[in-house]
Amino acid sequence: MKKVSFVTIVGIVLIFSMSVLIYAKEAQIEGENLNVRTGPGTEYDVIAQVNPPENYPILEESGDWVKIQVTGEEGWIHKDYFSILESETSIETEEPEQVDDGETEKAKISESKEINQSGNLTGKRIVIDPGHGGRDVGAIGASEGYESLYTLRTANVMKEILEDQGAEVFLTRTRDQYIPLTSRVTFANLHRADVFLSLHYNSTPEYPTVKGIDTYYYSDRDQPLAEYVHEGIISQTDTSDRGIEQRDLQVLRTNHRPSLLLELGFISNQTEEMHVQSIVYLEAISRGIVAGLQAYFK
Ligand SMILES: [Zn+2]
Structure with a gap:
């Protein structure tokens, strides 16, 4: 029974820490095979490609570029190839209670x-x-x-x-x-x-x-x-x-x-x-x- 109460506490901490991860803005991709780069410019390496109608959380903006969270990594895409969604993404915290973090x-x-x-x-x-x-x-x-x-x-x-x-x-x-x-x-x-x-x-x-x-x-x-x-x-x-x-x-x-x-x-x-x-x-x-x-x- 001790374990249950510990897990509950962990669960509360988890919900709290996940709330930090809620992103207000998302990029809705419009360009086909849009390159995701390691930095805000075409001189940077391509690390991924994204496609419509995918959405990715926007982490940071710099000039004509924004940094997005994509498949376990972060990378930059150009503003001409997506539109911005003001999302109220609530992170799913419906993790089963018996699962610890x-x-x-x-x-x-x-x-x-x-x-x-x-x-x-x-x-x-x-x-x-x-x-x-x-x-x-x-x-x-x-x-x-x-x-x-x-x-x-x-x-x-x-x-x-x-x-x-x-x-x-x-x-x-x-x-x-x-x-x-x-x-x-x-x-x-x-x-x-x-x-x-x-x-x-x-x-x-x-x-x-x-x-x-x-x-x-x-x-x-x-x-x-x-x-x-x-x-x-x-x-x-x-x-x-x-x-x-x-x-x-x-x-x-x-x-x-x-x-x-x-x-x-x-x-x-x-x-x-x-x-x-x-x-x-x-x-x-x-x-x-x-x-x-x-x-x-x-
Ligand atoms: Zn499956």
Whole structure:
């Protein structure tokens, strides 16, 4: 019971800190393949491209340029190619109460530093794509938790564990934000990802006992990657092995980088959703991915 009250306090702190993140203005993109640059001018490098009808929070203005928050990064776009929306974006704070926040997770991760795999991932560029976000909440769990929040929490845990192994990790989103599939793929391509992992959780409310992990790949080239990563995850978790499968999914088909889509459990299954809410499960999945990637890169 102690834990519940602590989590409640953390929850209050979280709501308070998230209110700081509310952006008053958003850029509604009007130009096709609009370049996002590292600085306010065309002499700066392009780090992403955005497309209509996407909206991005405006962080800062400088002359004819504004800085926007896009897919886990910040960059500049020219004022000729968007219109400004005065939005009253209220950040969704409907995070399920039993889910504790990132700070708690961080504390727990640093306690469990015994993760020590053979080999390492030094210099490997891994793009992690937490599925869904913002108005697209994804699947809704048995306890009404959102897939979009579970994938984000998973990505944060995974990032730390991969970084411990020397990998360079980039997240397509770092907050509860809507990001179109095309932008996620562009992000992977521009970051020259050695591996792109799109994280999801599954749901079949009509069959609430179904559980387990699925791994999808599209290109034949990525079948070995799928096998290694899937095997790694299965070796670290107790859930059902639903196997790997080739599937035509947009984030995989349009991706030039080695890429997988992982369905990391069924949140329509009450027990599995409880696991997904626990840091222990997220660490186990992450260790499995580390093991799989190490085998793949060997
Ligand atoms: Zn999903």
